[in-house]
Amino acid sequence: MSNPQDTRTGKAPVLAPGHTFATVTDKISAIVLSRRTTLGWVVGFGVGLLLTMLLLAAVSYLLVKGVGIWGIDIPVAWGFAIVNFVWWIGIGHAGTLISAILLLLNQPWRNSINRFAEAMTLFAVMCAGMFPLLHLGRPWLFYWLFPYPNTMQVWPQFRSPLVWDVFAVSTYFTVSFLFWFVGLIPDLGTLRDRAHSRLARGAYGFLAMGWRGSARHWKNYESAYLLLAGLATPLVVSVHTVVSFDFAISIVPGWHTTIFPPYFVAGAIYSGFAMVLVIAIPIRKFYSLGDMITMRHLENCAKIMLVTGLIVAYGYLMEHFMAWYRSDEFDAFMVHNRMHGPYAPLYWALIVTNILVPQALWSRRVRQNVGALFGVSIIVLIGMWLERFIIVVTSLHRDFLTSSWGMYYPTKWDWFTFVGTIGFFAMAMYLFIRFLPMISIFEMRTLLPEAEVEAEAK
Amino acid sequence: MSYAPVTLPYPAPPALARIQRRSLVIGVVFLAGAVIAAIVEHSPAQFFRSYLLGYVWWVGITLGCLAVLMMQHLAGGLWGFVIRRPLEAAARILPLLAVMFVPLIFGIPYIYLWDHRELVLHDAKLQHQAQYLAAPWFIARGALYFLAWILMAYLLNRWSAAQDASGDPVLRRRMQTFSGPGLVIYALTVTFASFDWLMSLDPQWGSTVYPLILIAGQMLAALSFCAAILFLLAQHKPMSDIVQEKHVHSLGKMMLAFVMLWAYTSYSQLVIIWAGNLPGEISWYLRRLNTGWKYVALALVVFHFAVPFALLLSRDLKRNARRLARVAMLLVLVRYLDLLFWIAPNSLPGFEHGMPFHWMDIAVPAGIGGIWMAAFVWALRQRPLVPLHDQRFEEVVGHAPETA
Numbered sequence: 105m106s107n108p109q110d111t112r113t114g115k116a117p118v119l120a121p122g123h124t125f126a127t128v129t130d131k132i133s134a135i136v137l138s139r140r141t142t143l144g145w146v147v148g149f150g151v152g153l154l155l156t157m158l159l160l161a162a163v164s165y166l167l168v169k170g171v172g173i174w175g176i177d178i179p180v181a182w183g184f185a186i187v188n189f190v191w192w193i194g195i196g197h198a199g200t201l202i203s204a205i206l207l208l209l210n211q212p213w214r215n216s217i218n219r220f221a222e223a224m225t226l227f228a229v230m231c232a233g234m235f236p237l238l239h240l241g242r243p244w245l246f247y248w249l250f251p252y253p254n255t256m257q258v259w260p261q262f263r264s265p266l267v268w269d270v271f272a273v274s275t276y277f278t279v280s281f282l283f284w285f286v287g288l289i290p291d292l293g294t295l296r297d298r299a300h301s302r303l304a305r306g307a308y309g310f311l312a313m314g315w316r317g318s319a320r321h322w323k324n325y326e327s328a329y330l331l332l333a334g335l336a337t338p339l340v341v342s343v344h345t346v347v348s349f350d351f352a353i354s355i356v357p358g359w360h361t362t363i364f365p366p367y368f369v370a371g372a373i374y375s376g377f378a379m380v381l382v383i384a385i386p387i388r389k390f391y392s393l394g395d396m397i398t399m400r401h402l403e404n405c406a407k408i409m410l411v412t413g414l415i416v417a418y419g420y421l422m423e424h425f426m427a428w429y430r431s432d433e434f435d436a437f438m439v440h441n442r443m444h445g446p447y448a449p450l451y452w453a454l455i456v457t458n459i460l461v462p463q464a465l466w467s468r469r470v471r472q473n474v475g476a477l478f479g480v481s482i483i484v485l486i487g488m489w490l491e492r493f494i495i496v497v498t499s500l501h502r503d504f505l506t507s508s509w510g511m512y513y514p515t516k517w518d519w520f521t522f523v524g525t526i527g528f529f530a531m532a533m534y535l536f537i538r539f540l541p542m543i544s545i546f547e548m549r550t551l552l553p554e555a556e557v558e559a560e561a562k
Numbered sequence: 563m564s565y566a567p568v569t570l571p572y573p574a575p576p577a578l579a580r581i582q583r584r585s586l587v588i589g590v591v592f593l594a595g596a597v598i599a600a601i602v603e604h605s606p607a608q609f610f611r612s613y614l615l616g617y618v619w620w621v622g623i624t625l626g627c628l629a630v631l632m633m634q635h636l637a638g639g640l641w642g643f644v645i646r647r648p649l650e651a652a653a654r655i656l657p658l659l660a661v662m663f664v665p666l667i668f669g670i671p672y673i674y675l676w677d678h679r680e681l682v683l684h685d686a687k688l689q690h691q692a693q694y695l696a697a698p699w700f701i702a703r704g705a706l707y708f709l710a711w712i713l714m715a716y717l718l719n720r721w722s723a724a725q726d727a728s729g730d731p732v733l734r735r736r737m738q739t740f741s742g743p744g745l746v747i748y749a750l751t752v753t754f755a756s757f758d759w760l761m762s763l764d765p766q767w768g769s770t771v772y773p774l775i776l777i778a779g780q781m782l783a784a785l786s787f788c789a790a791i792l793f794l795l796a797q798h799k800p801m802s803d804i805v806q807e808k809h810v811h812s813l814g815k816m817m818l819a820f821v822m823l824w825a826y827t828s829y830s831q832l833v834i835i836w837a838g839n840l841p842g843e844i845s846w847y848l849r850r851l852n853t854g855w856k857y858v859a860l861a862l863v864v865f866h867f868a869v870p871f872a873l874l875l876s877r878d879l880k881r882n883a884r885r886l887a888r889v890a891m892l893l894v895l896v897r898y899l900d901l902l903f904w905i906a907p908n909s910l911p912g913f914e915h916g917m918p919f920h921w922m923d924i925a926v927p928a929g930i931g932g933i934w935m936a937a938f939v940w941a942l943r944q945r946p947l948v949p950l951h952d953q954r955f956e957e958v959v960g961h962a963p964e965t966a
Contacts, residue, residue, distance in 0.1 A: 341826065353837040360838050363770035365830040414746065422753075422770040429694065429757070430768045431687045432842070466742070 120395035155527020192232035198376025199225030358499035367419030458487030575798030589932025610669030616927030626784025627652035641812035729951030793887035814880030
């Protein structure tokens, strides 16, 4: 579908020439089944595991002592927990966008990055989900957030966006998981057929749910996959819209502004694609997958980052202009406090990392330089984290009454929890790469010229 | 623009000449009638309010066409090939729209509160805004927006004409490279124009997503207008041989996307302002939802979202040029309704209650539309209906261009 176009447009192909059905299958399944586990994998997994232990320690101590071990206080009751929640859930969005929206838009280049992007979504949503739960104070009572019949006369406040969050995030996780797992089924069948050890054959066979690859299987499978894509598509927008409502529904200056929904969604996709690049670039290098994750993929991701980054910059501009134009005392002070208040260095770091540096992506040379792309992506991830920090902390710490102003300083337990989730995320990604095909084998096969001939023959 | 050859390759069908004449007659009759009535009835405020409404409606379609033109240069896609000439023709009439901006300048004292010194005097915030919005700055910024728009339209059209003549591949690359920054300039200029021309009708009110709603509306109007025009062109040679189901299908998909974007941004604005319920913000909705205008709001929910959304979900409808053109006409018309909802309830004291709908709110937009349409068709007839050396030519038409 794409290869003839490539020669005309002069763009890099989405799958390097020379591959056949057999080589694609061999190459991807060998990473899981026959290649030796590299030392690099063991070290990377080990670091992730250690940090996950740190997370467990931090959470255990939190359960013993309570949220007082964190830096949150009054007026800044939200702190790291909400900053990290929004950051992680935003990162997940790129996976859903790639797998669902690009599938519906017939963009075949998604086929080599959708699988690990979906895995990234799942692990990011897991990390995200931990924070609001832990932030509850008594996380073991989390089920009070659900509307279920009970004798305590407890019923959720449906006007609160925090209740909307429960529904949005749990739906998001469920649909993302189903989409990812359904996408895996034909490949699990392939692994089952190729595995040598009994254990592996049994495990993959169990997960493949009796997949035989018959014409009827494929027909049902394709329609199920399309339906799931249709279900997942609104979630790309709805989840972060609800997250933005957590802020915008209030009347806190800096939170209550109508551009928040589209601006949050754009920011989510922005950071998500940065994370896709941060994962794709090393994978591509260490597993020599440059022929499957080509420059075309990296450049397309970079372009999406540029566009969404510009929308985020537009959001900042609108906030500032509106505060000046309407000269509302509180909005004007919020902007002034961000630029000149105690958190000003973080604000200016945000402007540099999130707006100025990514403008380098206008240049084709930067977009085609793998090292530069990796650097910009890391910087954008930092920038988007800073954005959430600025939104949460600077708006809360100085609001309407000067007598209730305060400061927020994260404690070491805040940092341990945050770094711990990064470790958990890394560990989960390492396990995924080791035990499941990180690139969709059957979808890659549809990119081959042979597949096109067969499609035409139909 | 400069030299029109006697026989164009792929010329516009003669039916267009008739449309051009009729549109011009409609435009002149309606506008002249409204001007005479405004003078006889001494109702300049109503006239200028209606003029602003009609003007923003048609400027929106034009600018939407400019933006979609740049979007298709950036993204490619075969749908862009078949509507490239209508998009370019719409962009070429921007100088005419710049001239039609002049009456608005005379209308400033009649429609904008901030121009009234005695009303602004007692409020420091209003004074601050009045300094920014003040007529000289308002005019200077307007001139700047038009300068940017006309320059972008001029360059893209000039390169397009050169591409028709020479087929130089450098030109394609140039148009593509230009379109990225071009879209950024489009978004920024439309944003500030929306503050000046529309949001400042209610000077103390502000909403940060407001310009995005307008941008979504402009793109929607432009795509819908193109879908309708494409259906018209496809009735005659040469476009009847060129336009295929899949091109119409792509247009329909994008119309659906922008219907959703419009609804999403409009809903966000409503729900955030409703939940915050702050006096400075909710006033905008109270004036619209607690008066007769609520029926217009309801009509917007039904005809700007629910009905086109439901219809455009159908794949069969999107692949049927005639049925899609009907939905497209509806969408061009509801853009008018949306702008009426934004503009009309906001005017000078006396207009705040009930639903003061005036016949000029129909006559003047129709008059401006007639003149716009005549100019558009004239511009469309100046060039071949398909870009001759576009990289997609052979893929769509099936053979190399026949140059006459």
